[in-house]
Every structure is written in C-alpha cells, then in structure tokens.
Amino acid sequence: MSSTMKAAVYHGPRDIRIEQVPVPEPRADEVLVAVRRSGICGTDATEWATGPVMVPLHQRHPASGHLGPMIPGHEFVGEVVDGHGELPTGTFVAAGAGVWCGRCDRCALGRTNICRAYYTLGLNAPGGLAEYVAVPTRTLRRLPDGLSFDEAAMAQPLAVGLHAARRAGVRDGESVVIIGAGAIGTFVFAGLSHLHHAEVTVIDLPGAKLERAAKLGANHTLSARDDVVDRVLENTRGRGADVVIEASGAPGQFETALRMVTTGGRVLAVGLPKEKPIVDLFALTLREVTVDSTVAHVCDEDLGPALEILSEGTLGPLLLHSVIGLDDLVDLGLEPLANGQIDGKIVVTPSGTNA
Template identity: 75%
Template sequence: MVPTADEETGDNHEAHHDWESIMAETMRAAVYHGARDIRIENVPVPVPGDGEVLISVRRNGICGTDATEWATGPVMVPLTHPHPASGHQGPMIPGHEFVGEIVEVRGDLNLRAGQIVAAGAGVWCGACDRCAQGRTNICRRYYTLGLNAHGGLAEYVAAPAHTLRTVPEGLSLDHAGMAQPLAVGLHAARRAGVRDGDRVVVIGAGAIGTFVLAGLNHLYEADVTVIDMPGRKLARALELGATRTLSARDDVVTAVLEATAGVGVDVVIEASGAPGQYANALAMVAVGGRVLAVGLPKEKPNVDMFALALREITIDSTVAHVCRDDLRPALDILATGPLGGLLLDDVIPLERLVDSGLERLTSGSVDGKVLVDPSVPA
C-alpha cells in the first residue's frame, strides 16, 4: 500500500487559509506551451483529490531538465499525447522541486494545514512489482509533477501526501527548496555501489555533481576526487568534503592513473554530461570497477566496448530518487550543514523565470541553484 503521509509532525505554522475562497479564484502560473514558449497566465487553482493536499508554493527550484524542456522540448512534457500514468495532455505547469505551506488536506492524513512541506514530486502507485521491491522511482505507473503533470511553478499545487515530507524547524525556505534534487543526488550515491575506503572520482561539480558529492559524504567514508573547470565549483567541492580536485583543463586520466599507481579508481560517477567524459570515466576506472551515468550527454558518447568487456567494468545508471529513503535525509543534510548556503545562486519571482532562470541555465551561466518564489506578487 502507498503510505498516506509523512510520519513526522513537523512545524506547526499558525497561518491558515480559507481554501474554499482560494479555489474559487485564479492563480498565477508559468504554463509550458512548447520550446521557448512559457507564459505567465491566470489559471484555476487546483482542487486536491482524496489523499492529496493543496500547497501554497513558496520556492521552486529549476534545473537542467527544466532548461532542456524550455529550450528544445518537449522531451518529457506530454503536450500532444496523454501521459500513460498521469493522463495529462496539453500545456502544463512545470516545476518539480517545490516547497510550500499546506493550505488544505483531503483525507485522513497525518498532515495539517499550516505545515511547511517539501515535495519529492515523483508519484508511485504502491501496487506494482517495482514498488514491492522498494524501487518506487521506476514504478510501472510513475509520473512526476512538473514534468508529466502540473507542478510547482505556480502559486498553488496539489500533490499526493505520500510524496511530501515536513521541513525541519529552522530550515529556511531557500535551503529546503533544494531537498528534491539533493534526494536525487543521494539516490545516485547509493546506486554507485561505493563502499567505505573506496577511491571515487566525480566528474562534474555543478549542482547535480555537488548533490552527489553531498550524498557520498553522508553515506560513506571514501576518498573522493572531483573534476571540473578551475574556479568556484572546485573550491566549493573542497568546502563540502572532497578529498581533492582536478582541473578539467589538465590530462585528468593520466593524473588519476598516476595517483593510483596505474590501477585506476574503484568508482567513477559521471555527472557533467560534457563531451568525452564517459570515455574518460572508462579510462580511469579500475579493472572490475564501476561507472555510474548521471549526467545526460548532449551527444551520443563513444564507448570502447572491447576494452569494457575485457576489463569487466560495470556501467550503471540512476534516475530520480526513492522518496522513502532519500527525501527525509536530504532535508536533514540541508538542516545541519553548509550545502544550501554554498549552492544558492538566486531567488527570483515567477515573472523572471525565463530571463533570470531558464536562459541563464541554458547558457551555462549558473553553477548553483536558482529558486523561484511564486508567492511574490507580480
């Protein structure tokens, strides 16, 4: 069975809303109509169904997936055909990294109006074989709010209660808004198969690479080398616990092999998607080692299958997160460490989503997290 709510009670915020009057009104929302076509529109406030809550959105992070949908999509947004799980078809409200205040609860749930919650955004059925295995992120009926159904780039969003976790007291909205992508990083770290004492290389120190690094440091005692272009990203990696960093301008394969007496490292996590990096990952991993694909390459990578087979390398992948395992730890990491402050780039109003958010992400001029605050009036 799908769990009905978060077990923790969370903060009790006093603000209550007359939700019936709210739902009788319209709300501001970013609506995706196609490539480079997102419009701020007035749309009906969503009506939560049984087992769902209505959330007043306070922060919604944007990521590379959002930028890709905006710049060259639709890729995952079901504009022209109904999504097989969500049923949505047509223009859609994006936003899958949201946090906000509960306005209304529908059903017998362990949540209440006034609580601040973070969303996992991925919705699973709880009844299929994958859910029975605990792999809810690849549920047979999985869909994601903000990618396959209306999401959080709006003043309000309706979300299933089992996808939510209460925000710890004292954790700011700015930092709580990073919980969902950090949960993705934690899941990736688990998928990498790292063991205590392993030597690990993380290629890419952007937002997702940083979240993976945080996940590794939370889960394991490992020797972690982070590779990226010199500058703020690598400095941040050291502040967040990387053992060392390497400049991507140098011959990183030779540097890694020399540092390991020609053996290579146990695990390489490719989190950049940059051209040539999967080839580098295979060249620097040890015989019998593992490579985890996290970054989505813009070009199809060339893989030396001959060398891959002879060295018995395991190549694995990762997607989304397992809400039960990853979202609560992500909130705890953000509440107890410096990650949020080091990654926050900007908080912008909904009306600046394109020019100050998606365009910057597409051009590569963001190395942290941009959050949108839809509650700020136009």
C-alpha cells in the same frame, strides 16, 4: 482564497507564459500546497529551450493522464492549506514530486522511482511554478525546524543525488572520482559524503565549482583541462579509481570515466549526454567493469535524509545562486541556465513574497 492563481504555463519551446489559471482541486489522496519556493534545474531549461522532451504537450501521458500546456516545477516546498491526517493545515513540507503506484512489480521491490506508472509533478503533470499545487500526500515530507524555504527547495534534487550515491555501490575507504561539479555533481558528492567515508576526487573546469567541492571536503580537485586520466592513475598508484561517477554529461566524459576506472571497478552514469557516447566494449569486457545508471530518487529512502543534510547548514548556502520572482522566470532563470551562465541553484517565489 481566490479561485484562480498565478502560474507559469509551458506552451512549447521558448514559450512559457505567466497566466491566471484555476486553483487545482486535490483528490482524496492529495493535499493543496501553497508554494513558497520552487527550484529550477537543467531539465526545466532544456524543456523551455528545445522541448517538449518530457512534458506531455502533444500526447497524453500514460500515467498522469495530462495532455497540453502544463505548469512546470518539480523542486518545490510550501505550506499545506487544506490538510488532513498526518499533514494538517499549516504544515511546512517538501515534495519529492515523483509519484508511484505502490502496486506494480517495481514498487514491490522498493524501486518506486522506476514504477511502471511513474510520473513527476512539473514534468508530466502540473507542478510547483505556481501559487498552489495539488500533491499526493505520500510524496511529501515535513520540513525540519529551522530550515529555510530557500534551502529546503534543494531537497528534491539532493534526494536525486543521494539515490545516485547509493546506486554507485561505494564502500568505505574506496577511491571515487566525480566528473562534473555543477549542481547535480555537488548533490551526488553531498549524498556520497553522507553515506560513506571515501577518498573523493572531483573534476571540472577551474574556478568556483572546484572551489566549492574543496569546501565540501573533496580530497582532490582536478582541472578538466589537464590529463585527468593520468592524474587519477597517479593518485591511485596506477590502479585507477574504484568508482567513477560521470555527472557532467559533457562530450567524451563517459569514455574518460571508463579509462580511469580500475579493473573490476564501477562506472555510474548520471549526466545525460546530448550525443551518444562511443564505448570500447572490448576493453570494458576484458576488465570486467560494471556500468550502471540512476534516475530520480526513492522518496521513502532519500527525501527525508536530504532534508537532514540541508539542515546541517553547509550545502545550501554554497549552492544557492539567487531567489527570483515568477515574472522573472525566463529572463533571470531559464534563459541564463540554458546558456550555461548559472553555477548554482535558482529558486523562484511563485507568490512574489520571500516569506
């Protein structure tokens, strides 16, 4: 194996360069993974277009210790090349990417996603948009037999959706509205379907996203161009939805979620709005509505089940947009994603091969 590798390196807004860099040397708790696929998402596109937001380009990250230009990519799968213990050489793995300490008070509660020393490979430390990446073994899970690399690359964001579905507090038989049927909304819906039997309404603009939601089993799909609050109230006999999950981050949608939830219901914030929402605390308080939030995933709870869901073979083909090479990362990946031209997941092959 060569001592250098091909990698995408983030130097600042709209400045990602494909470079030759040293192959990382794993620490005692890590293995070296040859990356077969690395997905990109809206967070990557935002970092490229207007960042740095999370990349520690100018200030050292307190947990990872990284400072300066960095390899992005937090949705990756690959093959262990210097394995040991339960992950011998040749094992195919998916990475959770989030790293927790296991010693703080949050970790003691099982909430490893909000560990006091949490950091994410590809956002706060070198990640998977490279031929190789050093990965803490506790963040890796074996790929199920027969699951393709293209689909397995969706395991990390699906784990995020699964965690969000857990945080929503849905009970069997309840009415649930998901606002936003893009990739993250779809992953939340898939996680919800895995956990509960609920009556689910999905809201988005007319077109492929709502068609995909219907194929995945949504009970109702509503056009965001209609008066969706009235439609939800009509479908719930005037009560409102038991749970509303706002997964779009679009302007005004969090307020819309609050208007369509039932008295005593729950609203879960998933999408990250660019503008601060206006919240009617008076109405919120009088109706005793619970507002909650979610971030990342709990690796031990969510990554394995995410791989199981993908192994069913339904979700991946519906979400996969394209597979591109590392040299095309900006032109065919980050730029159209940042411009809102992509509906689905783009997967990168850092090694330049589709094997």
